[in-house]
Amino acid sequence: MEHASDHWSIGIFVAVLSIIILYKIVTAQRGKPPTIRRIAGLNAIDEAVGRATEMGRPILMVPGIGGLDIPALQALNIFGYIGRSVARFGNRTILAVADPQLVGVGEEVIRDAYTSAGRPELFNAEDVRFLSDRQFAFASGVAGVIEREKVAASFLMGAFFAESLIIAEVGQRVGAIQVAATNQFTQLPFFIATCDYVLLGDEFYAASAYLSKNPTLLGSIVGQDYAKLLILIVVILGTLSACGVLMLPAGHVHDLLQRFMDLFKS
Amino acid sequence: MRTLFHSIPHTHPLYYVALLATVAAGIGILALLQALPTRLRRPLIALVTFLGGLYYAAEFFIPTGWGVHKGVDGNFLSPYFDKVANISSVLGSFSIGLGVFSLIGMHLRIASRRRESWGFSLMLLISFVAMTIFTLLNEYAGKSVVIPSVAGHSSITNHDIYVVLFNGGLASLDSAMFALIGFFIISASYRAFRIRSVEATLLMASAIIVMLGQVTLGSWLTGGLPSHGPLAFFRFENMSEYILVHLNAPAQRAVTFGLALGVLATSLRLWLSLERGLYFDQE
Amino acid sequence: MDNNVWQKLQSIDPRALYVVVLVMISASIVLPGLTLPIIPGQQSKDAFNAVVKAANTPGSKFMLVSGWWSASTRGENDPQTRAILTHLMRLHVPFGVLSFDPQNPQLMDNIETSLAQKYGYVYGRDYINFGYQVAPAQTLKGIVTNMKGTLKTDWHSKPLETFPVMANVNSIKDVAAVIDITPVSSLDAWLGLVVQKYHTPFIYVPTAVMAPEGYPYRDSGQVAGIVIGVKGAGDYETLLGVKMQGTQVSTALSMVYALIILLVIVGNIGYHGARRAAALQAAGEGRGQS
Numbered sequence: 041m042e043h044a045s046d047h048w049s050i051g052i053f054v055a056v057l058s059i060i061i062l063y064k065i066v067t068a069q070r071g072k073p074p075t076i077r078r079i080a081g082l083n084a085i086d087e088a089v090g091r092a093t094e095m096g097r098p099i100l101m102v103p104g105i106g107g108l109d110i111p112a113l114q115a116l117n118i119f120g121y122i123g124r125s126v127a128r129f130g131n132r133t134i135l136a137v138a139d140p141q142l143v144g145v146g147e148e149v150i151r152d153a154y155t156s157a158g159r160p161e162l163f164n165a166e167d168v169r170f171l172s173d174r175q176f177a178f179a180s181g182v183a184g185v186i187e188r189e190k191v192a193a194s195f196l197m198g199a200f201f202a203e204s205l206i207i208a209e210v211g212q213r214v215g216a217i218q219v220a221a222t223n224q225f226t227q228l229p230f231f232i233a234t235c236d237y238v239l240l241g242d243e244f245y246a247a248s249a250y251l252s253k254n255p256t257l258l259g260s261i262v263g264q265d266y267a268k269l270l271i272l273i274v275v276i277l278g279t280l281s282a283c284g285v286l287m288l289p290a291g292h293v294h295d296l297l298q299r300f301m302d303l304f305k306s
Numbered sequence: 307m308r309t310l311f312h313s314i315p316h317t318h319p320l321y322y323v324a325l326l327a328t329v330a331a332g333i334g335i336l337a338l339l340q341a342l343p344t345r346l347r348r349p350l351i352a353l354v355t356f357l358g359g360l361y362y363a364a365e366f367f368i369p370t371g372w373g374v375h376k377g378v379d380g381n382f383l384s385p386y387f388d389k390v391a392n393i394s395s396v397l398g399s400f401s402i403g404l405g406v407f408s409l410i411g412m413h414l415r416i417a418s419r420r421r422e423s424w425g426f427s428l429m430l431l432i433s434f435v436a437m438t439i440f441t442l443l444n445e446y447a448g449k450s451v452v453i454p455s456v457a458g459h460s461s462i463t464n465h466d467i468y469v470v471l472f473n474g475g476l477a478s479l480d481s482a483m484f485a486l487i488g489f490f491i492i493s494a495s496y497r498a499f500r501i502r503s504v505e506a507t508l509l510m511a512s513a514i515i516v517m518l519g520q521v522t523l524g525s526w527l528t529g530g531l532p533s534h535g536p537l538a539f540f541r542f543e544n545m546s547e548y549i550l551v552h553l554n555a556p557a558q559r560a561v562t563f564g565l566a567l568g569v570l571a572t573s574l575r576l577w578l579s580l581e582r583g584l585y586f587d588q589e
Numbered sequence: 590m591d592n593n594v595w596q597k598l599q600s601i602d603p604r605a606l607y608v609v610v611l612v613m614i615s616a617s618i619v620l621p622g623l624t625l626p627i628i629p630g631q632q633s634k635d636a637f638n639a640v641v642k643a644a645n646t647p648g649s650k651f652m653l654v655s656g657w658w659s660a661s662t663r664g665e666n667d668p669q670t671r672a673i674l675t676h677l678m679r680l681h682v683p684f685g686v687l688s689f690d691p692q693n694p695q696l697m698d699n700i701e702t703s704l705a706q707k708y709g710y711v712y713g714r715d716y717i718n719f720g721y722q723v724a725p726a727q728t729l730k731g732i733v734t735n736m737k738g739t740l741k742t743d744w745h746s747k748p749l750e751t752f753p754v755m756a757n758v759n760s761i762k763d764v765a766a767v768i769d770i771t772p773v774s775s776l777d778a779w780l781g782l783v784v785q786k787y788h789t790p791f792i793y794v795p796t797a798v799m800a801p802e803g804y805p806y807r808d809s810g811q812v813a814g815i816v817i818g819v820k821g822a823g824d825y826e827t828l829l830g831v832k833m834q835g836t837q838v839s840t841a842l843s844m845v846y847a848l849i850i851l852l853v854i855v856g857n858i859g860y861h862g863a864r865r866a867a868a869l870q871a872a873g874e875g876r877g878q879s
């Protein structure tokens with residue numbers, strides 16, 4: 041869809057979803073922040089950071105290969121919190137990026153994590169590494185880092201494609217605890233087969249809210265859930281309408297149901 | 307700026323002077339922004355982010371036909387789409403220099419100090435320089451650079467070397483890395499598929515059906531079953547199709563709804579700078 | 590049986606597995622007689638029929654082939670591209686190739702050139718290569734309304750106006766079908782930005798791993814057919830009545846899948862054998878203590 045006017049009903053629906061999310065963010069900022077359930081995969085973060093410290097080996101973080109996009113920013117958001125935990129233990133963080141635009145942002149995030157944990161002297165700019173923007177050159181670069189540095193834990197979060205299995209399998213081989221999260225549905229099976237914990241679907245977006253307890257992020261998650269509820273209602277009504285159209289004879293109700301279905305037709 | 311570049315022919319030295327001056331000015335502006343104190347930088351970033359996002363949001367929501375002649379697609383903001391997109395491309399390309407600088411700097415240090423695995427770093431540097439030179443020559447000099455014959459061999463051009471580097475080096479290495487997946491999937495599935503519970507059993511059964519449905523072996527194994535009628539369902543390709551269309555696709559749709567809402571929410575938070583300082587300092 | 594045997598069945602050295610895979614793949618590629626009969630799947634048949642239907646629909650027959658692949662995935666995408674382009678050339682359909690990876694124009698050109706000689710296709714008259722497009726979203730949005738203005742030149746920087754094949758191609762309205770050959774998540778961009786506007790038929794040609802992305806859009810009719818990985822290429826070749834790379838590699842794929850299934854069974858025998866042995870041992874110790 042190029043413009044909202046191509047299909048007003050969908051344009052308005054997107055606007056309604058946005059308003060719900062924004063409303064929940066604003067109310068969470070002004071009132072009592074909501075609570076959200078614990079995500080199992082996040083328990084592994086502390087375990088992985090602690091184990092890496094015991095072993096005296098670094099932690100690897102990879103924000104996907106998608107460039108400076110929403111999943112990468114979300115991943116960096118989570119890495120900021122993990123980085124603080126790593127810094128508190130006095131351990132080393134390696135951030136491998138596949139997009140040059142992420143070098144600056146990534147450096148800021150990791151430096152900030154070490155600074156806010158009171159250990160700015162431990163931050164090493166050389167550990168924020170741009171390896172390559174070519175998919176498999178990047179994969180071989182990350183595999184090299186995992187093998188050479190013998191990382192104790194790796195966090196693979198963001199947009200991953202075919203390189204996911206190469207990176208995660210090499211991590212498996214060196215015995216690293218691996219936590220993955222991706223917006224790419226097709227890569228989930230590979231991560232599930234090779235990683236210790238995988239954040240599924242929108243758990244990826246909920247992770248930073250849970251870790252930070254930031255009211256803005258918590259409000260956003262609640263807003264997303266309400267938006268999801270609205271989508272669910274539309275799906276159920278759509279299914280019932282489709283059944284009605286098939287079963288009812290031609291008439292007003294039939295036309296009404298058909299019109300409702302047409303509202304959301306691509 | 308566009309008029310300036312269009313008025314100077316590409317072959318004129320002034321064109322390159324203007325190009326360099328523009329790049330230098332861009333770097334200067336970025337350096338100036340970097341030097342700004344945080345209290346000034348933060349609102350500036352918020353304003354630029356808001357304006358950038360506002361253009362796309364307004365262009366999407368303003369009805370087609372507004373402010374444009376009849377028959378023209380889009381609204382009055384649509385003609386500027388390319389220009390706005392170019393701004394983000396230009397800003398993004400500045401970061402390529404940063405990435406290359408970071409990459410080369412690190413490997414130069416490793417190679418010069420002969421740290422562990424310095425040979426790999428040296429190899430990277432040599433490959434980087436060779437590929438850059440021969441790709442540029444190939445793009446701008448065609449096949450004009452002839453390397454004279456050595457010890458009875460016929461002479462070769464820069465294009466020949468580029469082809470060797472591209473097909474023999476880059477393409478082959480890229481293919482080899484992708485091919486690794488074939489090996490890794492074997493070890494990963496061998497290790498991961500264990501029947502520990504009812505769910506794991508169902509997962510493995512469906513995986514085997516889908517796998518066999520996707521290859522000729524599956525079609526061959528159940529090729530004796532009729533292609534129509536109730537028994538046709540038990541052909542691997544049909545069972546696989548059923549699992550993918552009726553079980554996998556709805557689950558995928560549900561996950562996609564969640565992910566799409568996550569993107570929408572994150573985009574809204576970034577656009578309106580609701581995540582004050584989340585990436586750069588504490589809220 | 591000794592508990593060690595069960596453990597060994599669960600932990601075969603991966604390097605040994607890799608050697609077996611290498612031998613199996615090499616054997617099925619080197620030995621030309623080693624091919625299994627191919628029965629084309631429904632998705633491939635739908636894709637094939639969609640191309641035929643688009644070619645026979647009145648109006649412009651020009652088709653857009655989009656390539657997001659590089660040398661890395663050529664094992665899958667190359668046979669797919671060969672099969673698709675062979676079909677287009679047999680149907681005498683003019684086409685343009687749009688690349689979204691810097692390596693793709695060269696790889697596409699290699700295939701186009703080799704097939705063009707066979708089918709008498711002439712560059713610029715029957716087909717064109719638009720070259721690498723740096724900004725996919727902007728390009729896709731642009732070609733909906735203004736194809737020549739957005740793409741401007743072919744991959745050798747020659748203006749599009751100079752090519753006869755582009756004479757009547759001004760926007761997506763003049764495109765009979767879009768064929769997306771891809772190893773990445775490009776489906777949403779094409780569906781969201783381009784084909785939805787005028788319901789242009791869209792054929793999805795992904796690597797096998799990306800194929801599940803296409804299924805949700807089959808029901809809604811937004812994707813006309815899916816050519817899935819090497820198996821899809823083999824299917825397509827069978828539908829065309831030719832035997833090329835797809836047919837040959839499909840057999841290798843079958844053998845590797847069979848190996849995976851065999852290994853999963855072996856691993857599970859080891860796992861359950863070890864559990865039973867442990868349970869028997871525990872029961873024996875329990876009796877000994879009592």
